[in-house]
Structure formats: structure tokens, C-alpha cells
Amino acid sequence: MAKKRFILFILLALTVCCVWAQQPSFSLLTPRNVVEGRNFSLTFRLSDGDANPPSAPELEGCTLLYGPAMSTMQSTQIINGKMSSSSSVDYSFTYRADRAGTVEVPKVSVSCQGRTLSSRPASFQILPPDRPSQGAAQGQRNPRADEPSSQTPGRVSPDDLLVRVFFSKNSVYEQEPVVATIKVYTKYDISSFMVTTQPAFEGFLTEELPVSLESSMEHYNGQNYHTAVLKRLLLYPQKAGKLSVNSGKYDVTIVQYEQVNHGFFRTARPVEMAVTTSSNAASLTVKELPAPKPAGFTGAVGHFTVETSLDPELMRTNEASTYTYTIKGRGNIKFLAPPAVEFPAGIDSYTPKTEIDASLIGGGTNMAGTYRTEYTIVPQEVGNYTIPGVPLVYFDVESGEYKTVEVADKPIKVLRGSSAAPAVSQEAIDSSIDDILHIRRSDMSEQVADISYTVESPLYWFMYILAAAILVGVLVVYRRNIRLEADVVGRKLAKAGRVASKRLKDSKTFMDSHRNDEFYASIAKALWGYISDKLSISPSGLTRDNVADKLNAYGLSGEDADKVLEILDRCEMARFTPNSSDAEMADIYAKASEAIKSIEDVKKR
Amino acid sequence: MAAHAASLGEQADSAYNKEDYRSAIELYRSSIENEGRSSDIYYNLANAYYRADKLGMAVGNYERALKLDPTNSDARANLEFVRSRIQDRPEDDSAFLSNVHHSLLSSMKANSWAWFSFAMFALLLGAVAVYIFSTNVAFRKAGFFGGIVLLFVFAYSLVVALQSASMAKSHEEAVVITPSTQLSSTPRASRTASDKVVTIHEGTKVEIIDSIATPDDPVSPKWYNVKINNSAKAWLRASDVERI
Numbered sequence: 001m002a003k004k005r006f007i008l009f010i011l012l013a014l015t016v017c018c019v020w021a022q023q024p025s026f027s028l029l030t031p032r033n034v035v036e037g038r039n040f041s042l043t044f045r046l047s048d049g050d051a052n053p054p055s056a057p058e059l060e061g062c063t064l065l066y067g068p069a070m071s072t073m074q075s076t077q078i079i080n081g082k083m084s085s086s087s088s089v090d091y092s093f094t095y096r097a098d099r100a101g102t103v104e105v106p107k108v109s110v111s112c113q114g115r116t117l118s119s120r121p122a123s124f125q126i127l128p129p130d131r132p133s134q135g136a137a138q139g140q141r142n143p144r145a146d147e148p149s150s151q152t153p154g155r156v157s158p159d160d161l162l163v164r165v166f167f168s169k170n171s172v173y174e175q176e177p178v179v180a181t182i183k184v185y186t187k188y189d190i191s192s193f194m195v196t197t198q199p200a201f202e203g204f205l206t207e208e209l210p211v212s213l214e215s216s217m218e219h220y221n222g223q224n225y226h227t228a229v230l231k232r233l234l235l236y237p238q239k240a241g242k243l244s245v246n247s248g249k250y251d252v253t254i255v256q257y258e259q260v261n262h263g264f265f266r267t268a269r270p271v272e273m274a275v276t277t278s279s280n281a282a283s284l285t286v287k288e289l290p291a292p293k294p295a296g297f298t299g300a301v302g303h304f305t306v307e308t309s310l311d312p313e314l315m316r317t318n319e320a321s322t323y324t325y326t327i328k329g330r331g332n333i334k335f336l337a338p339p340a341v342e343f344p345a346g347i348d349s350y351t352p353k354t355e356i357d358a359s360l361i362g363g364g365t366n367m368a369g370t371y372r373t374e375y376t377i378v379p380q381e382v383g384n385y386t387i388p389g390v391p392l393v394y395f396d397v398e399s400g401e402y403k404t405v406e407v408a409d410k411p412i413k414v415l416r417g418s419s420a421a422p423a424v425s426q427e428a429i430d431s432s433i434d435d436i437l438h439i440r441r442s443d444m445s446e447q448v449a450d451i452s453y454t455v456e457s458p459l460y461w462f463m464y465i466l467a468a469a470i471l472v473g474v475l476v477v478y479r480r481n482i483r484l485e486a487d488v489v490g491r492k493l494a495k496a497g498r499v500a501s502k503r504l505k506d507s508k509t510f511m512d513s514h515r516n517d518e519f520y521a522s523i524a525k526a527l528w529g530y531i532s533d534k535l536s537i538s539p540s541g542l543t544r545d546n547v548a549d550k551l552n553a554y555g556l557s558g559e560d561a562d563k564v565l566e567i568l569d570r571c572e573m574a575r576f577t578p579n580s581s582d583a584e585m586a587d588i589y590a591k592a593s594e595a596i597k598s599i600e601d602v603k604k605r
Numbered sequence: 606m607a608a609h610a611a612s613l614g615e616q617a618d619s620a621y622n623k624e625d626y627r628s629a630i631e632l633y634r635s636s637i638e639n640e641g642r643s644s645d646i647y648y649n650l651a652n653a654y655y656r657a658d659k660l661g662m663a664v665g666n667y668e669r670a671l672k673l674d675p676t677n678s679d680a681r682a683n684l685e686f687v688r689s690r691i692q693d694r695p696e697d698d699s700a701f702l703s704n705v706h707h708s709l710l711s712s713m714k715a716n717s718w719a720w721f722s723f724a725m726f727a728l729l730l731g732a733v734a735v736y737i738f739s740t741n742v743a744f745r746k747a748g749f750f751g752g753i754v755l756l757f758v759f760a761y762s763l764v765v766a767l768q769s770a771s772m773a774k775s776h777e778e779a780v781v782i783t784p785s786t787q788l789s790s791t792p793r794a795s796r797t798a799s800d801k802v803v804t805i806h807e808g809t810k811v812e813i814i815d816s817i818a819t820p821d822d823p824v825s826p827k828w829y830n831v832k833i834n835n836s837a838k839a840w841l842r843a844s845d846v847e848r849i
Contacts, residue, residue: 435686436652436655436683436686436687437652437679437682437683438652439618439621439648439649439652439653440645440648440649440679441615441618441645442612442614442615442617442618442633442636442645442646442649443614443643443645444612444614444615444636444640446643446645447614447636447637447640447641447642447643447646448641448642448643449641449642450641451642451673451773453715453716453719453770453773453774454715454716454719454720454766454770455715455719455766455767455770456770460719460723463723464723464726467726467727467730468730470730471730471733471734474734475737478737478738
């Protein structure tokens with residue numbers, strides 16, 4: 001038994017060691033607003049330490065009534081076999097609020113284990129007391145938020161429970177952030193709060209802000225109320241003009257205290273009561289952004305900077321790169337339009353991905369962060385390209401003018417990639433061209449002042465006549481030939497004449513040149529030669545005596561044969577009688593010719 | 606010549622390529638006036654008009670280009686394209702034979718048809734000669750029947766040649782150049798609701814049958830009696846159309 005106690009003691013001692021190991025801290029519990037004339041307490045808390053109580057701070061407009069009162073708290077926890085413990089000491093000072101105003105609580109220090117711990121300075125308000133209203137004249141007291149005994153169950157004035165909507169600014173530019181607060185003001189405790197109709201913020205983009213559920217006291221319209229923030233919204237007006245918020249409706253159950261007299265003492269009994277209330281309709285003046293709006297302005301309001309990057313910088317065909325366009329800054333960053341980056345032909349881009357990382361700044365009065373747009377791009381062709389920098393134009397509310405963030409063009413070089421191009425479905429090329437064909441090159445040499453038409457020229461028609469005439473001419477000649485062929489006698493005669501004139505060609509030459517001797521000799525020679533040829537008798541076989549018989553045998557009449565002989569004789573004679581006349585020569589020539597013709601006729605008959 | 610002086614047509618080409626279509630139109634027009642006509646220059650002028658959003662003038666000049674050279678395929682393609690952009694749908698009237706005739710008409714220039722028909726005539730004479738002079742029966746038969754066929758071909762081609770030349774020379778067609786114009790039953794602007802009028806729009810082709818001087822009309826001193834789609838006859842203001 002003694003052994004067990006010993007172990008317990010060791011454990012306790014260890015616990016104490018652990019406690020001592022904690023870091024001590026000293027702080028002021030945030031004071032709440034107080035109504036003038038009421039008592040209130042200011043509490044400092046020393047955690048995990050041991051010190052002399054602090055001295056009471058001097059508060060302006062307040063009278064110290066009592067203090068410090070000390071209360072000690074200690075807790076030990078064992079979680080999963082791990083023990084932790086904490087201790088704290090609260091020092092409370094009780095004051096009376098004498099005068100309305102803002103009270104600054106100065107820094108208060110304590111000395112703990114050789115170190116000086118200080119609380120942070122803080123402030124709170126002493127609110128003036130409720131103004132008496134018309135009810136007071138009728139002997140009715142207004143209920144007071146800080147005095148449950150002043151309440152009358154079942155009687156609620158509209159002033160006792162309010163829901164207010166208000167804006168942080170009365171006049172803003174389009175897209176300039178403004179905070180709207182919905183706050184409930186009550187003189188009673190609230191046991192349930194139901195929203196039946198939310199106030200609608202039309203014409204705004206809204207961003208809900210976190211609210212603390214702590215209540216405080218506030219002086220409003222001469223009355224003191226318990227207040228709590230229901231909702232805080234960061235609003236971005238989307239259009240110019242007077243934007244109003246319609247009133248919301250709320251079902252509230254309030255708790256009133258009824259004084260119950262028990263004879264010796266009185267107690268307060270809570271009585272619940274359902275009340276319906278509605279908020280005020282608030283409005284806000286939204287100024288239009290100054291005109292003219294510069295080109296490229298897409299509604300960014302605030303203050304922004306732009307960064308672009310390309311990863312990887314070295315691009316290869318059919319290998320994806322990421323082009324990132326990052327907008328940093330404060331303003332309506334969540335509601336920006338994606339930048340209209342246009343990639344050159346030969347670089348395929350896919351639907352950009354947008355990431356918005358924004359957080360509240362300035363106690364929820366604005367937003368700051370990044371708006372990142374990522375373009376996945378895949379170059380298709382080798383070459384040098386430029387990704388055009390898209391400038392960001394925004395409206396700076398502070399200076400009231402438009403500003404442009406220039407973004408530099410990004411030159412890129414695309415090398416041949418190793419991966420093969422993905423199989424693409426073939427597309428008809430010409431179907432995509434929906435336009436007129438291009439002009440032809442103007443050639444002056446083809447231009448003529450007067451265009452001639454062939455059918456109008458007489459020459460053209462003359463050619464028809466010519467062609468027809470040629471055919472007709474050919475036809476006529478042909479017809480004549482046929483006719484001549486049919487006329488046998490005439491043809492034979494003509495042929496005989498041709499033979500005779502051919503035979504007598506030399507003779508005619510001599511006759512014309514009056515060479516008598518040669519003429520007669522040639523006539524004789526021609527006749528002898530002709531008969532020889534015609535009768536197929538050698539010239540040596542022909543004589544003056546037998547030629548008549550031969551000719552007769554050939555078929556020539558005796559008369560004709562005599563004529564031949566006569567010519568031959570006259571030729572013999574003429575050779576010995578010079579000075580024969582030209583007429584005689586012509587007669588001989590004609591006779592010789594007739595003789596030859598008569599012989600020619602014999603053959604054909 | 607040190608440097609080749611650019612002709613008006615070439616200057617117009619470069620204006621067109623610089624997308625200065627108004628100057629291009631002016632230059633092409635003065636080129637046509639001073640340097641003569643050609644199918645291509647009318648085609649280029651029509652393109653410039655189309656770019657300057659004057660569809661009526663574009664249609665008219667494509668028609669002119671095709672009159673000079675029915676084989677100008679670019680002009681035909683662009684005319685089809687521009688026709689598809691105009692508001693009034695032209696009526697498709699042609700029967701099969703008429704279509705064949707029209708496609709034959711447009712397959713060669715008028716002068717080519719003239720020479721073709723002369724060649725047919727020469728062949729016809731040749732066939733006649735074969736028939737007359739040949740002693741071979743087969744040749745004579747071929748010459749006879751071939752001659753008959755050639756006679757028809759020659760006659761038809763001569764008709765086509767004459768028609769083609771007269772079409773090229775005629776100025777009996779016009780194109781509406783104002784955004785819209787009204788056809789009335791009488792050669793005056795409609796005054797009462799009882800005057801029946803029809804509205805036709807820019808780019809529509811009409812055939813001019815007759816014209817009448819109307820000195821009393823303050824807007825247009827001349828009215829044309831026109832036929833549309835080979836059927837409807839009506840009057841319209843001469844100032845609203847451009848003769849091709």
C-alpha cells in the first residue's frame with residue numbers, strides 16, 4: 001500500500017514538472033462595451049505562471065470599485081496516454097462607468113519568474129444611457145438591453161429588435177469592392193433566429209466573409225442594443241446606377257424576463273416570444289467607369305501586375321509546352337476575364353485552364369491573389385514564332401484612371417521533335433475557303449479598244465464563197481474532162497494534130513526563117529520518119545515506089561496515099577528549084593500536116 | 606525605256622493587293638477607257654467591286670468578262686459565288702436542251718465558234734468532193750452520209766457563232782446596282798397603293814426590251830421596260846440599273 005502511494009507521489013511530482021515547463025502568458029480579456037452608470041469588470045488572465053497580482057490600471061471616466069479578485073482554474077487532460085495540464089489565474093477589477101466615451105486600457109505588466117509579462121493595450125466604449133422615448137411620457141418605461149428587469153413580457157416595440165443592412169461606402173465605382181454587413185440589434189436575448197427571406201444582392205457579385213458570432217453592445221438611435229453580425233459580404237457591383245438591396249425577413253424567438261415575486265425575494269422567469277421582423281432596404285450609388293473605356297479593357301478594377309512564363313522554353317514539334325499568364329494584385333481578381341492570348345498559326349492551343357487563388361485582405365474589405373491562366377500549346381511546325389503579349393488594362397480606383405500593364409511579346413523557336421505527329425483526320429481544304437477567287441494579272445497586251453467579231457468581217461464570208469467556188473471550179477474541170485473523153489473522134493483528131501505538129505516542128509522553124517533548102521529536106525525527112533515509125537518499116541525498106549503500096553496496105557485510101565507521094569515529090573523538086581515562095585512552103589507544110597493527120601486517123605478507125 | 610512603266614491595269618492590281626479597293630476600281634475603269642477592254646480586266650474590276658461591297662456592279666462586270674470570253678472560268682466561279690450572296694434568287698428556267706445549248710455557247714469564244722463553223726464547212730465540201738469524185742462505192746457512201754451530218758453540224762455551229770457574237774455585242778441586259786429598286790407597271794414612280802409594285806434587289810439581272818424618256822420624272826429621266834426571268838415585264842428607273 002505504501003509502495004502505491006509512493007508511485008502516486010512520483011506521478012504527481014512529474015505532473016508539476018510538466019506544468020512548470022509550460023510557457024507563461026499574460027493577457028487582457030477583451031473588454032466589452034458598457035452602458036454609462038453600470039458596473040463592469042476588467043479581467044486579466046495569467047496562464048501557466050505564478051506572479052503577484054497586477055495593480056489596477058487607471059481608466060479614464062471610470063471609478064475603481066474593487067479589485068483584484070482572483071479566481072484560479074486548473075485542468076489536466078490525458079489523451080491517448082499523454083497527459084497535459086494547464087492552469088490559469090484571472091484577476092478581475094470592478095469599475096463603475098461614470099462617463100460615456102472611449103476608454104483606453106493601458107498596458108499592464110506583471111513579473112513572473114524574473115520575466116516581465118505585459119498585456120496588450122485595448123479599448124472599449126462606454127455608451128450613453130438610453131434616451132427616454134415617447135413611451136416614457138405615458139408612464140411606460142422603455143425596456144433596456146442591460147437591464148432584464150425593465151422588460152415586460154408580451155410587449156415588444158419595433159425598436160427593440162432591428163436587423164440592419166449597411167454598406168461600408170456610399171458611393172463606389174463599378175467592380176470596386178464594398179462590404180455589406182447584416183447586423184441584428186436586440187434588447188432581448190434571442191433563442192432562435194430563422195431567415196425566411198434573405199436580402200437579395202442583385203447586380204452584385206458576392207463573396208461571403210467570415211463572421212465572428214460574438215455579440216457586443218452598441219449605441220444606435222439613442223438606444224443601447226446587444227448586437228451580432230449575421231452576415232458580411234464583399235460585393236462587386238456589376239452595373240452602374242443606384243443598386244438597392246431588398247429587405248430580408250426573419251422569424252425570431254426572443255426571450256423576455258418576467259419578474260416573479262416570491263414574497264421575500266423576486267426572481268426573473270424567462271418567457272419566449274415569436275417575433276417577425278424585416279431588415280431595412282439599403283441602397284448604394286454605383287458610378288460608371290469613366291468613358292471612353294480603352295481598347296482591351298475587360299472589367300479589371302483594382303491594381304494588378306502581370307507575369308508570363310513558358311515552360312519548357314525550348315519547344316519541339318508535337319511536344320506540349322505550357323504558357324502561363326499570371327495576373328497578380330488586388331481588386332476583383334476572382335471575376336477577371338481570361339486573357340485573349342492568340343497563338344500563331346502552326347501552334348495548336350487547347351482550352352486554357354484558369355486557377356484563381358485569392359484571399360481577403362484589409363479585414364475583408366478587398367481581395368488579393370493571383371489569377372493564373374495556363375495554355376497548353378503544341379507546336380506543329382518547325383520555325384520561329386512570336387506569342388503576342390496581351391496587355392492587361394485595368395481601372396485604378398485610387399487614381400481614378402485606366403492603366404495598362406504591357407506584356408512583352410514572347411519569341412519562341414520550335415525545333416523538330418522526336419515524337420511523330422498524331423494521326424489526324426483529313427480535312428477537305430477547299431471547303432473552308434469561302435471567298436471569291438483572286439484577281440488575274442492585268443495584261444495590257446490583251447486589252448483591245450475594239451473587239452472584232454469574225455462573223456462580222458466580210459473576209460470571213462468571202463472565205464465561204466471562195467471555198468465553195470473552188471469546189472465548183474474543180475467540178476467544172478472534171479465535168480469537161482469527162483465530156484472530152486466521151487467525144488472520141490474529136491479527141492483522135494486532136495491527137496493526130498498534136499503528132500503532126502510535133503513531127504513538123506523543125507520544118508516550121510525553117511519555114512519561119514525562110515531557109516528553103518532545109519525546110520524541104522526536113523519535111524521529107526519528117527514524112528519518111530513518120531511513115532517508117534507508123535508502119536513499123538525500117539527507113540531502108542521504104543522507097544518512092546513501094547511507099548504507096550505500104551500505105552494502102554496500112555489502110556490509107558489511094559487518094560490520100562497519092563497526096564503523100566505528091567508532097568514527097570514536090571519536096572524533091574523544090575530542092576532543085578531555088579527561090580520558091582513562102583506561100584509554097586506554107587502550102588507544103590499544111591499538106592504534110594494533113595497527110596500525117598490522115599495517116600493517124602487510119603490507125604484509130 | 607529605263608524602267609517598264611506600269612500600265613493602269615498593273616497599278617490597279619497593286620492597289621487591289623494593298624486592299625485599296627476604291628482606287629483599284631478607279632484605275633481599272635480608266636484602264637478600260639484608255640487601254641482597251643479584255644475579259645480579265647473586267648474580271649478584276651468585278652473583284653474590286655465585290656471587295657468594296659458593291660455586289661450589283663460586281664455581277665455586271667463578271668457578266669461583261671464572260672461576254673468577252675465565255676471560257677473565263679474564274680469569272681464564272683466568282684459570278685456563281687456572288688450570285689449566291691444576292692437577295693433575289695434567280696429563277697432556274699432552263700430545260701435540258703436549252704442547258705446543253707447554253708453550255709455549248711459558253712464553251713468557246715464567239716470567234717472560235719466562227720472558225721469552227723468554217724472548218725465544218727470545209728469538211729462538208731471535202732465530203733461532197735469525195736462523194737462526187739470517188740469511184741469507190743464505200744467512199745461515196747461515207748461522203749454522202751458524212752456530208753449530211755457535217756451539214757447539220759456546220760449549220761448549228763454557224764448559228765451558235767452568230768448568236769454568240771450577237772450576245773457579246775448586245776447591251777440588252779442590265780444589273781440592278783442600287784440596294785433595291787421598284788418595278789412598276791407604268792413608267793413612273795408609284796403614287797398610289799393601287800400601283801402594283803415589286804421590289805427587286807441589288808445584283809439581279811434584267812433584260813431591257815424598251816426604253817422611254819420621262820422628262821417629267823424628277824428622279825430619273827429615263828425608264829426601261831424590262832423582262833425578268835424571261836417572263837415578267839415591268840418598268841424600272843434607268844438610273845437604278847447598269848447596262849452590261
